Amino acid sequence: MPDHSLLTVVVLLAAAVLTVAAARKVRLPPIISYLLMGMLLGPHALALVPDEERMRHLAEFGVVFLMFSIGLEFSLAQFIRMRRLVFGLGSAQVVLTAITFLGVALLIPLSWRTGVVLGGILAMSSTAMVVRALADRLETQSRHGRIAISILLFQDLAVIPLLILIPALAGSPRELPHDLAIAGAKAVLALLLLVVIGRPLVSPWFEWVAARKSNELFMLNLLLVTLGLAWITEAAGLSLALGAFIAGMLLAETAYRYQVEADIASFRDILLGLFFVTIGMMVDVPVLIEYLPWVLLVLVLIFFLKGGLVWIICRVTGFENGVALRSAVVLAQAGEFGFVLISLASQKNLLPPGVLQPVLGAMLLSMLFAPVLVQYNGAIARLLAPGYRNRRQQDLEEVRQQDLREHVIICGYGRVGQSIARVLEDEGVPYLALDLDPTRVRQAQAAGETIFYGDASRRDLLEAAGIGHARAIVITYGNVQETARVLAVAKELRPQIPSVVRAHDDSQMAALEAAGADEVIPEVTEGALMLASQTLLQIGFPLSTVLRRVRRFRQERYSLFRGNFWGGSAPGEDQESPRLYSIALGETAYALGRRLGDLELEKRGVQVAAVRRFGIRGREPSPETRLRRGDVLVLFGSPESLTDSERFVLHGEQEEKDAKGVEAV
Structure with missing residues (x-):
C-alpha cells in the first residue's frame, strides 16, 4: 500500500495554518483550534488523518517539551516566597477536587480507579490560557491573580505524581500498593541521581558546547539532553515527561536558561499542537451527541463544583468574598495537562468510551468558555458579591479624595515611573500614580507618595484619577498592547490630553502613535544615542559635531523635534x-x-x-x-x-x- 505520511503532514499543516489564523482572529487560544482541527480531520469525522499509532508517538514529544518548559520555569526561590499560596491553596485545591470527583464517580457508579483518574484529570486548569488572559488584563499581580497562578503552579507539579499513578492503576488491584511503591521509589531515585550527578555536570557541559560557537551544535546538544533524560526515566518504567521535567529543572539555574527557552519554543509549540490534534481525534462526535446530557452534566460540575471548591478554600483561608469569587471563576475550566492525563489513561484502558467521550466533550466546552469567564471575572464577582462592589467603590473614592488639579497621571510606578515622579516633584508638579503591584503601592504609600492600586485601563479609575483636568498622562508600561489599551480609554475620556508613552525601541513608535500617543520615547534608541555620542567624543569628534548629530537623530524620530530648528552659524544653511x-x-x-x-x-x-x-x-x-x-x-x-x-x-x-x-x- 502507498505511504500517505507526507500527504497527512501537508493536510495537518494546511489545516493548522487556517484554524490557528481563525483562532487569532477571534482571540481564542491556539489550543482550541488544534482540538477542533483534530475533531474535524480525525477518524470519527472527515477521516482525512488516520488515527495512526506512529502519529501518537510523535505527538508525545510535544508533552516532553511542554514538561521541559515547565521544568525551566521551576524556581526554588519563587516557591519558597509563595509557599503559603502554592503549597497551601494549591495542594488543597488539587486534593479536594480529586476526592470530590472520585465521590461523584462512585455515585454514578464507576470503578474507584476510574474515579481516581477522573479526579486527577478534572483537578487541572489551563495554565497557558489563564496566565495569558490575566497578563492581557494586567491582573497577574492582583490578589485573585496571585491566587490563581499559585494554584496553577501546584497543579503543574501535581502532574508528576499523577503520571506515575495512572500506569500503576492499570495493573492488578492486588499489586497496586507494590506497583505504587516501586514507581515512587524509582521516581525518587531517578530524581536524586539526576540532580546529584547531573547538576554538577550540566553547566560545564553546556559551557563547553557553547564555547564551540555553533548554533546547530547547541541545538543538537539541547535535544540530546532533553530526550536523553526522558529516555532514562522511561527505561526506568516511568514517563518520558518526568525526565523532560528534570532536564528543564537542571537547566533552570544555569546561565543558558533563556537561550534554551528561546531555542526550544518552536519545537514545543509545533509538537504540542500536534499532541492536541491527536486529542481532538479521540472525540467521536456522534457518540458525543448521544451522550450530550452527560457532557452538560460534567460541564456543570467543572464550572460549579470545581469553582465552588476554589471559592470555599479561599474563604476558609481568609480572603474576602469578591476575591474568592474571582479566583473561582478564573480557575473553573479544564486544562492542557488534563488532556495529557486523559490520553495516558485512555492508552491504559482506564476510561471506558461511555466515560471518555462525555469528559472530553465537557473539557473542550469548558476551555471554549474560559476566555469569556476570565475576561469578565470582575463583573461576575461584583454581580454575585455586592459587598465586593462596595469595596471597589471605596478604592475609587480614595483616589477621588485626592482632588488634584493640573496634575500628571503616571500609569506604572516601576523604576521609570518613579524617576518621572521625582522630576515632577522637584519641579513642583503634582502627580498621581497607578500601579498593579500591591507591595510596591503599599511601600510607596507608606513613604507618603501619591500612588494607588488600580488598573489604568479602567474608565472609572481614570475618571477618579482626575483625567478631566490633568495636564498629561504618562504610560511607562513595557508592553505595547497594555499601553494601547490605556491610551484608548484615556483618549476616549479626554481626546486632547497630552500623552507620553514608553517604548522598548523605535520599532514600536508607529504602533503607539497610531494608538493615540503624542510622544513615544524608545528607551533602547535613547540609550544607543547616548552611547554613540559618547563614543564620538572619546575618539576625538568635536562637541558641536556630536550635538548636531544628536539633534538630527531626534528630529527624525520624535514629533517634538520634527521640523528644523536652525542654528546661527552653521555653514551651508x-x-x-x-x-x-x-x-x-x-x-x-x-x-x-x-x-x-x-x-x-x-x-x-x-x-x-x-x-x-x-x-x-x-x-x-x-x-x-x-x-x-x-x-x-x-x-x-x-x-x-x-x-x-x-x-x-x-x-x-x-x-x-x-x-x-x-x-x-
Missing part, C-alpha cells in the same frame, strides 16, 4: 529659509494669561506649531488655549517674522513700537 523657533514665556511676557487666538500670530506671518508645558507638547493647540508662565511657543516662519513675533509675544504692541522706533533712529 540658507539663513532666510523658514524654520522652527521656540519662545519661552517668562514672568513678564506680554502673552501671559491671553488666549492663543487673541494674539493673531498668523497675521505676522508665523504659524503656531505647538505649545509645550512642562516638557509635554500639545499638537495643533486650540485658539482657546490660555498661555501660562513657563509655556514654550514653537513657531514656524521666516527669520524676520519670527523676530517680529517674539517681540510681540514678550513685550506687546507698545514696546514693539518703541523698539522699532529706536531701530529707526
Whole structure:
C-alpha cells in the first residue's frame, strides 16, 4: 500500500495554518483550534488523518517539551516566597477536587480507579490560557491573580505524581500498593541521581558546547539532553515527561536558561499542537451527541463544583468574598495537562468510551468558555458579591479624595515611573500614580507618595484619577498592547490630553502613535544615542559635531523635534529659509494669561506649531488655549517674522513700537 505520511503532514499543516489564523482572529487560544482541527480531520469525522499509532508517538514529544518548559520555569526561590499560596491553596485545591470527583464517580457508579483518574484529570486548569488572559488584563499581580497562578503552579507539579499513578492503576488491584511503591521509589531515585550527578555536570557541559560557537551544535546538544533524560526515566518504567521535567529543572539555574527557552519554543509549540490534534481525534462526535446530557452534566460540575471548591478554600483561608469569587471563576475550566492525563489513561484502558467521550466533550466546552469567564471575572464577582462592589467603590473614592488639579497621571510606578515622579516633584508638579503591584503601592504609600492600586485601563479609575483636568498622562508600561489599551480609554475620556508613552525601541513608535500617543520615547534608541555620542567624543569628534548629530537623530524620530530648528552659524544653511523657533514665556511676557487666538500670530506671518508645558507638547493647540508662565511657543516662519513675533509675544504692541522706533533712529 502507498505511504500517505507526507500527504497527512501537508493536510495537518494546511489545516493548522487556517484554524490557528481563525483562532487569532477571534482571540481564542491556539489550543482550541488544534482540538477542533483534530475533531474535524480525525477518524470519527472527515477521516482525512488516520488515527495512526506512529502519529501518537510523535505527538508525545510535544508533552516532553511542554514538561521541559515547565521544568525551566521551576524556581526554588519563587516557591519558597509563595509557599503559603502554592503549597497551601494549591495542594488543597488539587486534593479536594480529586476526592470530590472520585465521590461523584462512585455515585454514578464507576470503578474507584476510574474515579481516581477522573479526579486527577478534572483537578487541572489551563495554565497557558489563564496566565495569558490575566497578563492581557494586567491582573497577574492582583490578589485573585496571585491566587490563581499559585494554584496553577501546584497543579503543574501535581502532574508528576499523577503520571506515575495512572500506569500503576492499570495493573492488578492486588499489586497496586507494590506497583505504587516501586514507581515512587524509582521516581525518587531517578530524581536524586539526576540532580546529584547531573547538576554538577550540566553547566560545564553546556559551557563547553557553547564555547564551540555553533548554533546547530547547541541545538543538537539541547535535544540530546532533553530526550536523553526522558529516555532514562522511561527505561526506568516511568514517563518520558518526568525526565523532560528534570532536564528543564537542571537547566533552570544555569546561565543558558533563556537561550534554551528561546531555542526550544518552536519545537514545543509545533509538537504540542500536534499532541492536541491527536486529542481532538479521540472525540467521536456522534457518540458525543448521544451522550450530550452527560457532557452538560460534567460541564456543570467543572464550572460549579470545581469553582465552588476554589471559592470555599479561599474563604476558609481568609480572603474576602469578591476575591474568592474571582479566583473561582478564573480557575473553573479544564486544562492542557488534563488532556495529557486523559490520553495516558485512555492508552491504559482506564476510561471506558461511555466515560471518555462525555469528559472530553465537557473539557473542550469548558476551555471554549474560559476566555469569556476570565475576561469578565470582575463583573461576575461584583454581580454575585455586592459587598465586593462596595469595596471597589471605596478604592475609587480614595483616589477621588485626592482632588488634584493640573496634575500628571503616571500609569506604572516601576523604576521609570518613579524617576518621572521625582522630576515632577522637584519641579513642583503634582502627580498621581497607578500601579498593579500591591507591595510596591503599599511601600510607596507608606513613604507618603501619591500612588494607588488600580488598573489604568479602567474608565472609572481614570475618571477618579482626575483625567478631566490633568495636564498629561504618562504610560511607562513595557508592553505595547497594555499601553494601547490605556491610551484608548484615556483618549476616549479626554481626546486632547497630552500623552507620553514608553517604548522598548523605535520599532514600536508607529504602533503607539497610531494608538493615540503624542510622544513615544524608545528607551533602547535613547540609550544607543547616548552611547554613540559618547563614543564620538572619546575618539576625538568635536562637541558641536556630536550635538548636531544628536539633534538630527531626534528630529527624525520624535514629533517634538520634527521640523528644523536652525542654528546661527552653521555653514551651508540658507539663513532666510523658514524654520522652527521656540519662545519661552517668562514672568513678564506680554502673552501671559491671553488666549492663543487673541494674539493673531498668523497675521505676522508665523504659524503656531505647538505649545509645550512642562516638557509635554500639545499638537495643533486650540485658539482657546490660555498661555501660562513657563509655556514654550514653537513657531514656524521666516527669520524676520519670527523676530517680529517674539517681540510681540514678550513685550506687546507698545514696546514693539518703541523698539522699532529706536531701530529707526
